[in-house]
Amino acid sequence: MQVAFGLLFLCLVICVNTLTPVEKCPKGKSLEDYKLTVKVGNCKKSSCRLKKGRLVVIEFRFTSDRNVKTLTNDVNAIIAGLPFPFIGVDQTPACDNMYEADGRTKSGCKLVTGQEYVYRFPIKILEIYPVIKVRVHWGLKADDGNYVMCFELPASIVT
Template sequence: MSKLYFALAVLFAIAIFAVRSDETPSEQCPGEEFDNLHERIQVLPCGKSRCKLRKGTNTTVVFKFKPKNVVNELTNDVYAIIGGLPLPFVGVAGVSACTQIKHADTGESAPCPLEPNKEYVYTNVFPILDVYPQVALRVHWALRDGNTDVVCFEVPAVITAAAKKN
């Protein structure tokens, strides 16, 4: 049943990504330059100036990318930058991203290796854990093939308290 919910969340995220006109506030990673970065990224939920990551909820990240070279293995490099210190997102950082890739034109699964100059869509749904501190931060998100960034961006965010239970 959880696979069905995950599949529905992925389809929902892709649909929202396709129809939303506002952009996720994102920036290039230092020293990187990826074409049309702002138009390719959607983080849900996200406001115009920063993303609000509420404890006890899930956040969805969807973005399109086109590798310049063959990608043999794709790994998530995801961490929060708090006070200049990088702190990895537990359960996301260092995990293979190959299972989260689809062909942009067909929506079919696109396991690694990935072809150069072909457009892909990455989708990841991950929890904002209750143990995370309530703090303003920058989220660094990269997909890496070995030591090379295939795509990389940073998003201003804030981790907020969990919703009050009635």
């Protein structure tokens, strides 16, 4: 019985630790409202290490709170309180990165209220980025300019 309990506990710890701990963004709803799960590469703790020259896949699930026709990535690094856009990601269309709940079928940007979606975006941590601690802001803005979802996380760009 103790062995079974130990294995169950270990399984729970492993399953829980596959997600990246994120924080609410200032203009967003609570993370629970989105029912989202966020994965940032293989980061499993706060203050993710983003290695220069590497490709990091950002993935999360969320339930849309309204019908949406277009989505735009709103992605920046906040340094000393100032937002610096992630080159080639910020203000780009997010439609090609949207999938149905199965995570395989592309959905595009026609989101329906109450339906779950998966967003997946591979981002290259460019060599030109400085080695620095940052706060990453990642959001999806709808055609009305409001967030469909957003989160923030502490990170460090490293060599």
